[in-house]
Amino acid sequence: MxxxxxxxxxxxxxxxxxxxxxxxxxxxxxxxxxxxxxxxxxxxxxxxxxxxxxxxxxxxxxxxxxxxxxxxxxxxxxxxxxxxxxxxxxxxxxxxxxxxxxxxxxxxxxxxxxxxxxxxxxxxxxxxxxxxxxxxxxxxxxxxxxxxxxxxxxxxxxxxxxxxxxxxxxxxxxxxxxxxxxxxxxxxxxxxxxxxxxxxxxxxxxxxxxxxxxxxxxxxxxxxxxxxxxxxxxxxxxxxxxxGNPFAKLLHKDSRSSLAGILWVWLGSVVYETMKAQTFSLFVEQAALMDTKVGGFRIPPASLNSFDPISFLVWTLVYDRVLVPVMRRATGNSRGFTFFQRMGAGLVAMTAAMACAAVLETERLANFHRQRGTIVLWQIPQFVLIGGSKVFYYVGLVEFIYERAPENLRTLGVGMVFFASSVGCFLSGFLVSITSRITGERGWIPRNLNDGHLDYFFWLLAALGSANWLFFLAYTNLNDWSKRKL
Missing domain, CATH: 1.20.1250.20 (MFS general substrate transporter like domains)
Structure with missing residues (x-):
């Protein structure tokens, strides 16, 4: 209605x-x-x-x-x-x-x-x-x-x-x-x-x-x-x-300021989505080169992605039932965490997931050259970190954009979050292509990953995530939102 x-x-x-x-x-x-x-x-x-x-x-x-x-x-x-x-x-x-x-x-x-x-x-x-x-x-x-x-x-x-x-x-x-x-x-x-x-x-x-x-x-x-x-x-x-004009609120100074703030935070979310896109691409390729036999059963490489939603479910319960009540008592904020505390923690978790993938790939390559296998279940920690990052960053981002958007444009603000995923996937593919072209056929991401250094690419993503977190931290400290318990 x-x-x-x-x-x-x-x-x-x-x-x-x-x-x-x-x-x-x-x-x-x-x-x-x-x-x-x-x-x-x-x-x-x-x-x-x-x-x-x-x-x-x-x-x-x-x-x-x-x-x-x-x-x-x-x-x-x-x-x-x-x-x-x-x-x-x-x-x-x-x-x-x-x-x-x-x-x-x-x-x-x-x-x-x-x-x-x-x-x-x-x-x-x-x-x-x-x-x-x-x-x-x-x-x-x-x-x-x-x-x-x-x-x-x-x-x-x-x-x-x-x-x-x-x-x-x-x-x-x-x-x-x-x-x-x-x-x-x-x-x-x-x-x-x-x-x-x-x-x-x-x-x-x-x-x-x-x-x-x-x-x-x-x-x-x-x-x-x-x-x-x-x-x-x-x-x-x-x-x-x-x-009347549904975008009339854009003419107001306060609305323009809100939208400018949303845009800067949204740009950071594109970097986050670029890292998250690896779960359906390079993480799967990494798993395909690992030992997928566990207890007599073969685990399909792509099925490790199921740990992403499972960890999200667990993290949501921990966040909502344990962490938020504790933070409410400690800070007096009805949300428990401010938007920026929540999103900042999520960015750290996603960056840690990329670092975790890099360490695992280094170990996998070392075991390959020793003619030893690496159990695919070692990928679980990076998926657990990604699930946690979604609970903190992604959900916090949606709530932040919804709250900050002009009242008549809130659904459009939510749509921007979904659109960031599309842009992030495109940038992920672009980054992989550019890296492959610069490092050559036997560089970081060759056709046979055993001949390359996928770990270097994961470290590159971790560095990109760290830079994104530092930008996010600097930006939030330069405006007055943190003073208003946002």
Whole structure:
């Protein structure tokens, strides 16, 4: 439900103390005891978990399906998946603009999720046809790619969903303000749970029962999420979209200052995402050259990535249930940690993960030359550090940008966080290419990593992370945000 008002003619004052007033399901001013708060976010969190499960249920094994059923080469399939990934990482920005400018977070989330479901339904049919064709027909191939990009473009509704959930809390209420800080952690906790379910459940269905069956399961999951989300409609607080230019706030000096601060912090997040991108590329290649047999079982190299969401889940519980209460008592800050303390700790953890990977690679190379193997489980510490860095830095970044963005542009701010991931992946690929070109065919990252020095590249990333942390530290000390317990 979205309410469009002209502020001059509305009988309900939409601004109070400079902030927009939330409305209930019936269009009246929302009452705190009846709407919003932590209880209204449970359906949002479950919906997010099911949405992430559905999205990653599509992306896993997509490249293998393109090779086996569409007849694409490995390079062509990889290129297609990379383009598709770039589109679905960019889509939150587009959806966020629509949300902040025209529809509001609730309607944008609902409309986007229905389009997402429609794309999944079309994709399921296309895959079902392809699985029963000896050679793919042109019409079905077109249907496959059209449906695939409908899914990618509509995926951006998760940005408006996150912002809608955050809008359920009153920042002026100390209890709700504390709950709001926890909300961001639990939102990404549920995202990690959805990712883990996709890895353990949907991928298993794909391997045993086919890609089309897995897609039908994903479609059912998103429908269930929509039903749960809509079923709690009377519990929510709804935003008001004021008529006129939605970017009018940018003209104010304070808003320009806030956006400038967000931009500088966002640029640092691109460096963070560049380091994080290694989990799906060089970490996997490193694991492939290690001893993957443990207790008579062979561990697929890419499966070590499952320790990322698992460690995120554990770190979230430790952060929210142990560290935050301790810091609240010590500092008097309702959030426990300030934004910059939290993000700074996350940057340190990510840099430590790159250093850990470098040390492991040095040891792996030494063992290779001694004709000894290195157990792949030694990669677990670097994934644990990355999971911890997400809890501190990534969640802190989302909360910071949401709080600092002008009220009418908060969803767009959240979309910027998703977009940083896309830019970081691009920069990671660019950095690998430049390093390979400069150091030569038998340099740091050759075709056979046993002949190279991947550890040097990891140390380069650790140095880049250290420089990013120093820049972050200097920038936060030069402005007055830290004095305001941000």
């Amino acid at each position: 979205t309410n469009h008002y002209n502020e001059e003619h509305s009988t309900v004052p939409l601004l109070q103390h400079g902030k927009q007033v939330s409305l209930d399901f019936y269009g009246n001013r929302a009452l705190p005891l009846r709407t919003g708060g932590a209880r209204s976010t449970f359906p949002v969190l479950l919906f997010n978990c099911l949405a992430v499960l559905s999205l990653y249920g599509v992306s896993y094994n997509l490249v293998l399906f393109m090779v086996s059923k569409l007849g694409l080469s490995n390079a062509a399939a990889s290129s297609q998946v990379s383009i598709w990934t770039g589109v679905h990482d960019f889509s939150p920005l587009l959806v966020a603009y629509i949300s902040d400018s025209y529809l509001g977070t609730f309607v944008t989330t609902l409309a986007g999720s229905f389009v997402f479901f429609g794309g999944l339904a079309l994709l399921s049919l296309a895959v079902l046809f392809l699985e029963h064709q000896d050679s793919p027909s042109l019409a079905v191939t077109w249907l496959f790619f059209v449906a695939l990009y409908v899914v990618a473009l509509s995926k951006g509704f998760v940005a408006s969903l996150l912002a809608f959930g955050a809008g359920q809390f009153d920042e002026e209420d100390p209890v709700e303000a504390a709950s709001k800080s926890s909300y961001f952690s639990w939102y990404y906790f549920c995202s990690s749970m959805g990712l883990l379910l996709a890895v353990l459940g949907v991928v298993y269905i794909e391997d045993r029962m086919g890609f089309s069956t897995a897609l039908f399961v994903c479609g059912g999951a998103i429908l269930l999420g929509i039903a749960v989300f809509c079923g709690a409609a009377k519990l929510y607080r709804y935003d008001c979209i004021l008529t």
